[in-house]
Amino acid sequence: MRYSQGMSKPAPSQKCPSCERIFAADIRGQWMPFCSERCKLADLYLWMSESIGIPTGSSEEEDDAEPEPPPVRKQWDFD
Numbered sequence: 001m002r003y004s005q006g007m008s009k010p011a012p013s014q015k016c017p018s019c020e021r022i023f024a025a026d027i028r029g030q031w032m033p034f035c036s037e038r039c040k041l042a043d044l045y046l047w048m049s050e051s052i053g054i055p056t057g058s059s060e061e062e063d064d065a066e067p068e069p070p071p072v073r074k075q076w077d078f079d
Contacts, residue, residue, distance in 0.1 A: 018043050 014025035018039035026032065034040040046052045 011024040011026060013022050014033065015022055016033070016035040016039050018034055021035050023035040031037055031040045034043065043052075
């Protein structure tokens, strides 16, 4: 479909990462990438309570292990 100079393209749709509702995306939108202030604040709460986060790539087994001691420096004794 061609758009004439008087017609504008329809806004692209996007899925809200919080509630998964499909909404008309506007990159200048106040709550992007969320559909509303409620979803934006709900996501912020999950981050602040550490319920969600960026994976670090370490497994739980590694987290429970004792940390390695620092290397021992060899001392030279010249008499």
